[in-house]
Amino acid sequence: MTQALNPSVTPLKQSGIRAASARCQELGGINLGQGVCDIPTPQTIQDAATRAMADNHNMYSACEGILPLREKLAEKITNFNGVPVDPKTEVLVTHGSTGAFVSACQTLLQPGDEVVLFEPFYGYHKSILSLLGVGTRATQINLQDFSIDLDELAACITDKTKAILICTPNNPTGKVFSHEELMAIGELAAQYDLWIITDEIYEYITYPGFKHTSMASLAKFKDRTITLSGFSKTFNMTGWRLGYVFGPEEVIGRMALVQDLLYICPSTPLQHALLAAFDMPESYFDEMRAGFLTKRDRVLSVLRDCGFQAGTPQGAYYIMADFSKLGYADDAEAANVLMEEAKIATVTGRSFYMDPAHGKHSLRF
Numbered sequence: 001m002t003q004a005l006n007p008s009v010t011p012l013k014q015s016g017i018r019a020a021s022a023r024c025q026e027l028g029g030i031n032l033g034q035g036v037c038d039i040p041t042p043q044t045i046q047d048a049a050t051r052a053m054a055d056n057h058n059m060y061s062a063c064e065g066i067l068p069l070r071e072k073l074a075e076k077i078t079n080f081n082g083v084p085v086d087p088k089t090e091v092l093v094t095h096g097s098t099g100a101f102v103s104a105c106q107t108l109l110q111p112g113d114e115v116v117l118f119e120p121f122y123g124y125h126k127s128i129l130s131l132l133g134v135g136t137r138a139t140q141i142n143l144q145d146f147s148i149d150l151d152e153l154a155a156c157i158t159d160k161t162k163a164i165l166i167c168t169p170n171n172p173t174g175k176v177f178s179h180e181e182l183m184a185i186g187e188l189a190a191q192y193d194l195w196i197i198t199d200e201i202y203e204y205i206t207y208p209g210f211k212h213t214s215m216a217s218l219a220k221f222k223d224r225t226i227t228l229s230g231f232s233k234t235f236n237m238t239g240w241r242l243g244y245v246f247g248p249e250e251v252i253g254r255m256a257l258v259q260d261l262l263y264i265c266p267s268t269p270l271q272h273a274l275l276a277a278f279d280m281p282e283s284y285f286d287e288m289r290a291g292f293l294t295k296r297d298r299v300l301s302v303l304r305d306c307g308f309q310a311g312t313p314q315g316a317y318y319i320m321a322d323f324s325k326l327g328y329a330d331d332a333e334a335a336n337v338l339m340e341e342a343k344i345a346t347v348t349g350r351s352f353y354m355d356p357a358h359g360k361h362s363l364r365f
Helices: 016-027 043-054 067-079 096-108 123-131 150-156 179-192 219-224 249-263 268-279 282-305 331-342
Strands: 091-094 114-119 135-140 161-167 195-199 225-230 243-246 320-322 362-364
Touching: 016 331, 043 268, 067 091, 067 243, 067 268, 091 096, 091 249, 096 123, 096 195, 096 225, 096 243, 096 249, 114 123, 123 135, 135 150, 150 179, 161 179, 179 195, 179 219, 195 219, 219 225, 243 249, 331 362
Parallel strands: 114 135, 114 161, 161 195, 195 225
Antiparallel strands: 091 243, 225 243, 320 362
């Protein structure tokens, strides 16, 4: 064939996260690189999936997702997130939270637009935007105290900017954006008439002293906020690929049409199975947070004992650690030594920055 490929796919390469996981599996190592949780999916939800298939819920669903699941989600979004929503028009079940993000980008953005990210960022957000021809600018999260500079954020906004993207609790830093920070970001978005896209998939994983706040719960910003979330992290089902999104009716309606074209619909039997997730007792979430807190403190203690420097994560299950005092030339060398000599997978810091040099002395655990 002499026909050229689409130029937008030419820069694509395997993510640092995927590469680390693949090599770790080859070595039979310990994967502290990718969030491939090895805690089992709750048995009640697994049993519900089996019943759903036996009951022949195996055909296409509506592109918006089954209404009973959207109704359950609307109750959860109202009670947990503090955002009253209409299940028929403001909630969309998606093909993973990534499917929600892709559909949101296709609906809100076009080539040449720009989105402001908080750096270090989740690499898939940046890569998907680039694939769609959307430019990105970044403002920094301080890795020691997780502070942000609002003046720096404002300086990133240009006449091409169409949205600000927030991940809270944050992958990869563990930062939880505070009510005050969200208010200030929202005021900037209102001033420049920007969309706010929030990825809140780690919303249930917060640590003592920190509370998750949904941007859309701040009433004056609800109409400009698209909130992405999902079930993967909360219920240990990353392979189920089910997420959801809520936002203004006119946006969600268009996103449903985009999803219909790209994915047809989310997995039907698994949607029915997830109805059982809403019967999980509050103790499930308390025990999950307690378990991750124990693991956070253990890993953080070991890293610091080894000479790494790291702020204490406020939520999610990631640690960005600085190894500049350990003598490695860069993140690639440090990750390679850990992988090949200790059989521990991490992700290079460069995977989370526009300029790879900014991640030269850090690894994500």
